Amino acid sequence: MKKAPAFIAIIITAFLLIYAAEEFPEWADPNQPASLHVSPRYIEKTVEETAVPNMVTSVLADYRGYDTMFETSVIFTAGIVVMMLLRRPKKW
Amino acid sequence: MVREFEDVIIQTLCRFLVPFIQLYSLYVFAHGHSSPGGGFQGGCVMAAAFVLIFIAYDLNEAKRRFGEKALLIFCCLGVFIYAGTGWACLLLGSNFLDYGFLSKVLPTDPVKARYYGMAMIELGVQIAVMAVMVSIFLDLVTRGEHEEILEEKGA
């Protein structure tokens, strides 16, 4: 009974997503827009500016340090929330 | 996991395996700058070592090695190391998390200071991820009732 609406929603979503996928650039094209805008600066300047050869680490910890800091605090919050949900008197 | 199996093969193997897993975790953390790896991966591998202790031994042994209070302290310590590095940069006259100014206190040039600043915050991420993963696993595996289960066992 629940399967018919699910199939209808899936067919509509599949049509929309495949229709949108026609507009994407070719897979693994070196000149796709995502590879041209911000990342060349990270790739070319990472050794010169940070002395770290692994550019994932340098972008993660230095150029986008704010992102990683609040992500660490999200993990911390998750640990505290699990503790608050489960460690409590049984009567609740 | 909560109650002990008393299986000699599993316990001996896990006791031999745990130090090597922890050493590998420290290797992953320390070489995160020049090879794949870093704080998250090292923390998850370190957490897997403690999960192995949980599976091989019982709850009592695991809590004796890594109690709940120590877990909470390590959780807070990881986030504190990360944010404290940012505040150190701020106090030295730079922007938040701009590690170049750490060269005023470290005996290096600004470029190498960024290298060591990154190592510092990866240490914070490793400690926080390890403690949080072990804490979530401990709460999930006992339904949050560590004390009741320990009393039931008479330990």
Next chain:
Amino acid sequence: MIWQLDLILVFLAVIAAVAAITVRDLLSAVMILGAFSFFMCMIWTQMGGLDVAFTEACVGAGITTAFFIATLYNTTRRTKD
């Protein structure tokens, strides 16, 4: 990146995903989910995202499966669909 290898791995991942949804035992579904996440890890290795693949192998196939099994240990593994 080799597209033939990628195609084989993606097909295996699709099969694992379908099996994880349809199997009628929660413990088996969780183990197949771990296999699915490991196929994803191999796909990213051959695409060049080695850090993400490493994280996926630690987190997706290791810690998440341990969390699921810890939950099933305390609840039930039976399911109707």
Next chain:
Amino acid sequence: MLEYLVSKYNYWMYVVIILIGFYGMMAKNNLMKKLIGMGIFQWAIIFYFMSISAKKGATLQIVSGHGAAYDVARAIDYVNPLPSVLMLTAIVVAVATTGITLSVLILIYRRYGTFEEDEIIKLMNEKGK
């Protein structure tokens, strides 16, 4: 024809995996199965982001050379590091949300004793809460 298929099949495959997860979230009756579907959905989205980071003929995101003599890095030679960084964050947040969801499932099982959605709704109507 083969070139067109090779250039586009990766995006179609991500659509297929995303729809499997979507179907699991919508049509399954068991709450744990819904959570598994959500996990598949998350990994499909990460798969899409990793697909846009791939480049033909490029190598890993680690600059070659050693010591003080690193090679000059050209952007065409290395895979795009930005989606890798964003998805590294996304994976770890995903495991945190999975932990919270599992603890909520344990609470649901403690109160109702089942994971089936229709039985839970029936019990909720009977108890009136």
